[in-house]
Amino acid sequence: MKKVNSKKNTHHKKSNIAKLSHKNRSIWARAYYGWLLEKNPFPKNNPYDSLEIIDANEYILKEKDS
Amino acid sequence: MSKFVKHLLLIFWRFILPITFLYLGRSTTALQNLKDVGIFGEAIDCDKMRNPLFFTGIVISFIAIPTRLYFLELKNSSLRSALEVFMKYNKEILVELLRIEFKNSNANFNIRIFKTKRWFRKSWKSICEKQKMYEILNISPLGEKDNSENLSFIVSPKDESQGLVGLTYQSKNIMYDFDIQNNTINNDYRLDENQLSKTSRTRFVLTAPIFDEDSKVIAIISIDSETLLKEPKSMSNVKNIISNFCQKLHSEITVITSVGK
Numbered sequence: 001m002k003k004v005n006s007k008k009n010t011h012h013k014k015s016n017i018a019k020l021s022h023k024n025r026s027i028w029a030r031a032y033y034g035w036l037l038e039k040n041p042f043p044k045n046n047p048y049d050s051l052e053i054i055d056a057n058e059y060i061l062k063e064k065d066s
Numbered sequence: 067m068s069k070f071v072k073h074l075l076l077i078f079w080r081f082i083l084p085i086t087f088l089y090l091g092r093s094t095t096a097l098q099n100l101k102d103v104g105i106f107g108e109a110i111d112c113d114k115m116r117n118p119l120f121f122t123g124i125v126i127s128f129i130a131i132p133t134r135l136y137f138l139e140l141k142n143s144s145l146r147s148a149l150e151v152f153m154k155y156n157k158e159i160l161v162e163l164l165r166i167e168f169k170n171s172n173a174n175f176n177i178r179i180f181k182t183k184r185w186f187r188k189s190w191k192s193i194c195e196k197q198k199m200y201e202i203l204n205i206s207p208l209g210e211k212d213n214s215e216n217l218s219f220i221v222s223p224k225d226e227s228q229g230l231v232g233l234t235y236q237s238k239n240i241m242y243d244f245d246i247q248n249n250t251i252n253n254d255y256r257l258d259e260n261q262l263s264k265t266s267r268t269r270f271v272l273t274a275p276i277f278d279e280d281s282k283v284i285a286i287i288s289i290d291s292e293t294l295l296k297e298p299k300s301m302s303n304v305k306n307i308i309s310n311f312c313q314k315l316h317s318e319i320t321v322i323t324s325v326g327k
Contacts, residue, residue: 047238047281048313051274053305056230056243060254 080134084126091120153322154207156311163307164289173270173293176209178202180231180273180286181323183218198222200231200286203323217264220256221286229255229265231286234273238283240308242272244297269294274308276316285319287312 090096097112097119106112161175183199192199201218204211219228221235230241232255246268249255257265270291275283289308298304315322 045281047275047277048309048316051238051240051305051309051312053240053242053301053308054237056233056241056271057249057254059233059237059241060249 080131084123084131087119087123087126089123091116091118091123149321150207153205157208160289160307160311164304167298167304167307168295169298170293170295173291173295175289175291176212178204178209178214178288178290179319179323180219180288181284192220196223197226198235200235202288205322214264217261219261226256228257228261230271230273231288232256234275234286235283238275238277240272240274240305242270242301242304244270244295246271267292272304272308274312276312276319278316284316285323287315 090100097106097115100106101108101110101112106115157177160177164175165171165173179202180200181203183201185193187201188197188199197220199218200221202214202216204215219231220226221228221232224236227233227236230243230246233241243249246255246265268290270293272289274287274289276285276287278284287308
C-alpha cells in the first residue's frame with residue numbers, strides 16, 4: 001500500500017481563500033465588510049425611510065388650525 | 067461556549083477564586099471539612115496548607131485584579147479619546163455639508179443630544195403629571211458646553227410639549243426653524259423663562275429623532291447655530307444628510323452618550 005505523506009499533502013493543499021487571486025480576495029473582503037456596514041438594523045420597516053423634513057412654523061400653524 | 071457561561075467563568079476566576087482562597091486560608095475548619103468529604107487526600111496537612119492558600123488569595127486579590135483593572139482603564143481611556151476624535155471628524159463632515167447646503171461658509175453648528183430625563187432629576191410636579199422630559203447632553207467634540215447646561219424640554223403629553231424637541235418627539239419627523247427668535251414673541255414653543263434665556267442667542271435649530279429597533283424615539287439630535295441662515299429652495303438634501311447621520315448614529319447612541327457623562 002502506498003504511504004501517503006500527510007505533511008507533503010497539506011503543504012500543497014491550498015485553502016479556498018488562498019486559491020483566489022489577490023484581486024478577487026479584495027473584492028470578497030470589500031463585499032463582506034460592505035455587508036457588515038450596510039446591513040439593515042430595521043429588517044421589517046425602517047423608520048428613517050419615512051422621515052420627513054418639516055418647517056416648524058408651518059407645523060405649528062397646521063396644529064393650531066386643526 | 068456561550069457569552070453567559072464565559073462571563074460567569076471570568077467572574078469566578080477574578081472574584082470568587084481569591085475570596086475562596088482567603089477564606090480557606092483563614093478558616094480553621096474549612097480545610098478539615100473538605101478533607102473529611104474527600105476533596106483533599108489524607109496526605110495533605112491542613113495547617114501547612116492554610117498559609118500558602120491565604121498568600122495566594124492576597125496575591126490574586128491585591129495584585130492581579132488591580133493590575134488588570136489598571137490596564138483596562140488605560141485601554142478604556144485610549145478608546146474613549148479615539149472615539150472622540152472620530153466623533154469630531156464626523157461632526158466636521160456634517161458641518162461642512164450643511165455649510166454647502168446653506169451657502170454660508172462661516173456658520174458654526176453645535177450638535178446636541180437630548181435623552182430622557184431620569185425620574186430622580188425631575189420635579190415633583192412633572193412626576194405627578196406624568197410628563198416625559200428630554201434633557202440635553204453636551205458631548206465635547208459635538209457641541210460647546212455653553213449656557214445650555216441642564217436644558218430640558220417636556221415632550222409628552224402633546225399639548226404640553228415644548229420646543230422643537232417636543233415637536234420632533236410628537237411628529238417623529240425632522241423639524242427646523244431658521245429664525246427661532248421670531249417664535250418667542252408668541253411663545254409658540256411653550257418655553258419657560260429659563261429655557262428662553264438659555265436659547266436666547268440661538269437662531270437656527272434643526273431637530274431629528276433617533277429610533278430604536280421598534281421605531282420608538284429614544285433620543286433627539288439637535289443641530290443649532292447662532293448664525294442667521296438663509297433657507298435654501300429645497301431642503302431634500304439636508305433631509306438626506308440628517309437622516310443618514312441619525313441612521314449611522316442610532317446603533318451607537320448608548321456608547322456615544324456614555325462619553326458625555
